[in-house]
Amino acid sequence: MREKAYLTVKGYGEREIVIQKSRFIAQVNRAQTEEEASVFVREIKKKHWSATHNCSAYTIGGMHGIQKANDDGEPGGTAGIPILEVIKKRELKNTVIVVTRYFGGTKLGAGGLIRAYGRAASEGLDAAGVVQRELMRSMVAGFDYTWLGKIENELGGTTYRPKSTQYTDKVVMEILVPVDQEGGFTDWAANLTNGQIDIRKGQTEYVEYEI
Numbered sequence: 001m002r003e004k005a006y007l008t009v010k011g012y013g014e015r016e017i018v019i020q021k022s023r024f025i026a027q028v029n030r031a032q033t034e035e036e037a038s039v040f041v042r043e044i045k046k047k048h049w050s051a052t053h054n055c056s057a058y059t060i061g062g063m064h065g066i067q068k069a070n071d072d073g074e075p076g077g078t079a080g081i082p083i084l085e086v087i088k089k090r091e092l093k094n095t096v097i098v099v100t101r102y103f104g105g106t107k108l109g110a111g112g113l114i115r116a117y118g119r120a121a122s123e124g125l126d127a128a129g130v131v132q133r134e135l136m137r138s139m140v141a142g143f144d145y146t147w148l149g150k151i152e153n154e155l156g157g158t159t160y161r162p163k164s165t166q167y168t169d170k171v172v173m174e175i176l177v178p179v180d181q182e183g184g185f186t187d188w189a190a191n192l193t194n195g196q197i198d199i200r201k202g203q204t205e206y207v208e209y210e211i
Helices: 034-047 080-089 109-128 145-155 182-192
Strands: 005-009 013-019 022-030 053-060 066-070 095-102 130-143 161-167 171-178 197-210
Touching: 005 022, 013 109, 022 109, 034 053, 034 066, 034 095, 053 080, 066 080, 080 095, 080 109, 095 109, 130 145, 130 182, 145 161, 145 171, 145 182, 171 182, 171 197, 182 197
Parallel strands: none
Antiparallel strands: 005 130, 013 022, 022 095, 053 066, 053 095, 130 171, 130 197, 161 171
16 A cells, blocks of 8 residues: 655765765665665665775665665674664655765774764765655546636645646646545535536546655
């Protein structure tokens, strides 16, 4: 069952920080499946093949159904887990992060590594940006032109989003409605037009909003 709404990254993002002469490069992306996340990790490792470490973490699916963290040679629990915790703290899903480290000659210690990888992951997420994806139902409404202005004005104060409008012998407007609000939308539209509107259900799709 698909989730009604969830947070994820907008797309690819990258940010580099330097701590005690070590370079930490956070690379962030969206991944809809575990395979997509794994491919992204492999691509970054290939790109930064000469790096000291390429540590990674990702969450896939609802309720963080799949969680993976990899320290890639750093002391256990000092890299992959801190990256994963940043993803979980921001309540993001379908998100993968790889933090590449080029060692600068100074050891940071376990605490220092945890802070460094956590900070890099957080800044990488800031670079990528976050969106909310909401599952919407397409509702196709047909009505007379006399109702167009009123419907357009009233839509602005609702959670419904107009997607497209066709002008023929009548107006046919496709409106996106949150999946748990179809009944409320039908009542709203009927009350607004004194029942002079025809509505049929269309497909569902995710709509993204920047936050």
